[in-house]
Amino acid sequence: MAEQPTPPPRTTSAVEDYLERISELIKTKGYARVVDIAAELKISQASVTTMVQRLDGEGLVKYEKYRGMVLTSAGEEVAARIAHRHELLTNFLTLLGLGKTVVDHDVEGMEHHVSVETFDALEKLNRYLETHPEVLAAIKK
Structure with a gap:
């Protein structure tokens, strides 16, 4: 019996x-430290430390106090999926002619709340629009 692929961890x-x-x-930068994440997310270092310890416990990062962290292979897989979703939504909304500020804001809100099925449909639609500029032009009118 063939082994079933393990689904990505729920996040x-x-x-x-x-x-x-x-x-x-x-x-x-070549590395990630608690202080850097706190600055990026505009939250306290204590909050970041708590979450990073949780991520370490879930096997998504390998964290060493005072040294920083690296993504595990499971963490890299999730991060790649997130990056792909972010890029897809950014490309799609940009194709529709929306401005950068609107796109950036909307992508941050959408990327965590859209199902896999919807992402698949958006990916197909995005590819179609990229190869059919006449349809895209009609949509923008």
């Missing part, structure tokens, strides 16, 4: 925001 929007920030910090 909350708060967990996703943390993983997204940790991933972005690692990509831009």
Whole structure:
């Protein structure tokens, strides 16, 4: 019997925001520390430490006090999924001609609250609109 793939861990929007920030910090700075995450999310270092310890306990990050953290493979998988959703929504709303401020605001609100099925449909629609500029032009009228 073939082994079923394990589904990605269920996450909350708060967990996703943390993983997204940790991933972005690692990509831009090469590391992520509690102080950096607190500054990015505009919250206290104590709150960040509590969440990072939780993420460590859930196997999404490997955290060492005073040293920082790295994403585990499970954490990287979730962060990649979040980044893909963020990029898809950003591209889709930008295609529709919405301004950067509106897009950034709306994507932050939408990315955690849209089902997998809706994302799949949006991805297909996004690809269609990118390859059919005449349809996109008609929508923008």
